[in-house]
Amino acid sequence: MRLSSILALYPLFWALSFFFVLPFRLQSEGEDQRVPGQFDGAPPKFSFARTAKWTTLVALVLFGLYYANYVYHWIPVQSLNLVPDRVLEGK
Numbered sequence: 001m002r003l004s005s006i007l008a009l010y011p012l013f014w015a016l017s018f019f020f021v022l023p024f025r026l027q028s029e030g031e032d033q034r035v036p037g038q039f040d041g042a043p044p045k046f047s048f049a050r051t052a053k054w055t056t057l058v059a060l061v062l063f064g065l066y067y068a069n070y071v072y073h074w075i076p077v078q079s080l081n082l083v084p085d086r087v088l089e090g091k
Contacts, residue, residue, distance in 0.1 A: 001070055010063055017059040
C-alpha cells in the first residue's frame with residue numbers, strides 16, 4: 001500500500017472511530033456538576049483532548065487490522081462479492 005493511500009485512509013478511520021468513542025467518553029460523572037439550564041442528557045464536562053486520544057488509539061487498532069488484512073489477505077475481496085456471478089454475466 002502506498003504512503004499516499006495510508007494518508008488518505010487513516011483520517012477516515014479516525015473520523016469513524018470518533019463516533020465509536022464519543023458515546024463512551026460522554027458519560028455523566030455526577031449530577032451535582034450541572035450548570036443551570038443544562039439539558040439532562042448533556043455531559044457535565046467534555047474533554048476533546050481525551051476523546052481525541054482514545055479516538056487515535058481505536059483508529060490505530062482498526063487501521064492496523066485493515067492494513068494487516070491488506071497484506072496477508074485474511075478476507076479476500078472475492079469473498080465480499082454478494083452478487084452471484086451468473087447475475088453479473090446476464091444469465
